[in-house]
Amino acid sequence: MENYDIVIVGAGASGVFMAYELTKLDNNARVLMLDRGAPLEKRICPVKLGKTKVCVKCDPCHIMNGYGGAGTLSDGKYNLTTQFGGELHQYIGVEKAMELMEYVDEVLCSMGGEDARLYSTASTDLKTECLKYDLHLLEARVRHLGTDRNVRILGKIYDYIRDRVDMKFYTVVDSIDRNGDGSFVVTTSDGDQFRAEDVVLATGRSGSAWMERICDRFQVPQKKNRVDIGVRVELPAEIFRHITDEVYESKIVYQTEKYNDLVRTFCMNPYGEVVSENTNGIVTVNGHSYADPSLLSENTNFALLVSNKFTEPFRDSNEYGQAIASLSNMLGGGVLMQRFGDLVKGRRSSERRMEKCFTRPTLAATPGDLSLVMPKRQMDDIIEMIYALDKIAPGTANEDTLLYGIEVKFYNSRVEVDDRLMTKIPNLYALGDGSGVTHSLSQASASGVYVARLLAEKYSRS
Structure with missing residues (x-):
């Protein structure tokens, strides 16, 4: 059994940005990130390659799973707002949520997104025109990276974290158990086991059924979403x-x-x-x-x-x-x-x-x-x-x-968490879209940064 301080289950937006922040901050935590999908360079959809015209139901789906999660091969839109895209602000406050989303945007720009335009929907003329016909335009600032640029940025983040964070792909987590001392044992479908002091559930939209099963295992309350x-x-x-x-x-x-x-x-x-x-x-x-x-x-x-x-x-x-x-x-x-x-x-x-x-x-x-x-x-x-x-x-x-x-x-069932995004089980966290707390790339990424900063303090070198 390998020993780690932190195991992150899921390499989507929240998991990747958590790994990034743990790499950046001064701490001595031993970190492992697991994902059932493929590494970035192997996330190639057969439809995109022109091998088939229709979905052949790859398992796992390269569009939905793998390094970067469902957001990797999306159009790379990051909405900087609390008006939609999740309820992270209900847990950590509007000001903190916006601060973290602004930080995520800064990271993306530093990794190659600086030329991507930042749009604003706060257009008086368009809002007025919509209201004439009982249509309501929600306000947000939108950084559009595009699928191609989004992939390149995630590749740069991977290069930044790979020497600091262990990552295992094509790895399905079968169960999570808690030891008598409060630590956890994460067991994969291949029988590999990893011991960790802290476990972060960050499986994204595609991990909804898995997240529900783990929460039921620990009797963590959940609310059904729409x-x-x-x-x-x-x-x-x-x-x-x-x-x-x-x-x-x-x-x-x-x-x-x-x-x-x-x-x-x-x-x-x-x-x-x-x-x-x-x-x-x-x-x-x-x-x-x-x-x-x-x-x-x-x-x-x-x-x-x-x-x-x-x-x-x-x-x-x-x-x-x-x-x-x-x-x-x-x-x-x-x-x-x-x-x-x-x-x-x-x-x-x-x-x-x-x-x-x-x-x-x-x-x-x-x-x-x-x-x-x-x-x-x-x-x-x-x-x-x-x-x-x-x-x-x-x-x-x-x-x-x-x-x-x-x-x-x-929408995943909303997992009951506190203002640290921790469940009622000490040191068991749920974040990102998999928790039902966020529904967007910006808020999911921000939740990963938020928990990373909390754990970096715990494992501070000083």
């Missing part, structure tokens, strides 16, 4: 250019007239591409964009999501989202795609109709009928939102606007 269900919209970039050129990532919230449900835009990718990803064996849809001009497409894509919360007797919101996404997989063999004009006319988008479509899809998806998959209430919400967006971005409701489904944002 699940967001919707579609990814793709349309010619010109339609949203006046918005994306100014603010890049526009978080717009709308309350529908029919049901009073909240619908929001999410993860806007100007000149980007639609991608598929494998979450626990279910193929869902997402979007990426790049910094390199040669990699830009002619389209912009973004998600439209409807939040769903449930009361007794049903409690598992993620199971609900997985069930809906699985219908899309059943009918389309993966992701379904439909023209907006076909949807509102109640007809399936066929191969023949897609041949006449002026919007060229960036993802090879199966033409079909999303109304056979999406529940009527959520579909009505999305259609109403598209017509509302058409008022500030004319052309959104065009016949050839493409809708891909299903997009699902799973």
Whole structure:
């Protein structure tokens, strides 16, 4: 059995920034970081390589798992705000949360992100225009790195920490047990064991089921979170250019007239591409964009999501989202795609109709009928939102606007932690998106820095 002071389970945003800060600060902690996915240089999706047009459900998924987590191959957007992206500020305070996110931004810039533009959504004109149509623009500053630059930055962070932090990939943590002296034994599926004084659970979105199992093992209370269900919209970039050129990532919230449900835009990718990803064996849809001009497409894509919360007797919101996404997989063999004009006319988008479509899809998806998959209430919400967006971005409701489904944002159950992000079990921490406390790259990274500073004091050389 190998001995460490700190074992970090998960090499996503929170784990990587925790390792970075522990490397930077003066301390003598022996640190190990484990992840079930691949190292950075081997995180290559077969779809990206052109080996296949559809997701082949790699296990683990290279988009979702591995060094850097799900954020590595994302479009690299860091939103500096407490208005959305998690509730870290509820635990450590708004001022501290913003300070840590600013620090994360400084680190990213120092590692190669200094040329990435920092956008601001605090645009009076755009906010005013949105309010005319009962649309609400949330405020944030957005650093857009792009997938390509994001990967390079994470590579530099890896080079910075690799001599200080031991890292093991393709490693599944099977169990965590507590010794009588308060230390922990972390056991992998290969039978390897590591003893640690402190264990940090930082498994990200894809580790939701694992996190729940570990918390149940230690009887750590958890609260079920919501699940967001919707579609990814793709349309010619010109339609949203006046918005994306100014603010890049526009978080717009709308309350529908029919049901009073909240619908929001999410993860806007100007000149980007639609991608598929494998979450626990279910193929869902997402979007990426790049910094390199040669990699830009002619389209912009973004998600439209409807939040769903449930009361007794049903409690598992993620199971609900997985069930809906699985219908899309059943009918389309993966992701379904439909023209907006076909949807509102109640007809399936066929191969023949897609041949006449002026919007060229960036993802090879199966033409079909999303109304056979999406529940009527959520579909009505999305259609109403598209017509509302058409008022500030004319052309959104065009016949050839493409809708891909299903997009699902799973939220991990919120783990009960204190103001140190420690569970009721001493020296057992839960942070990042895996804890349900954060839902964004900025806040997840900030949570890693926060706990790293606490533990660096504990293991200070002085």
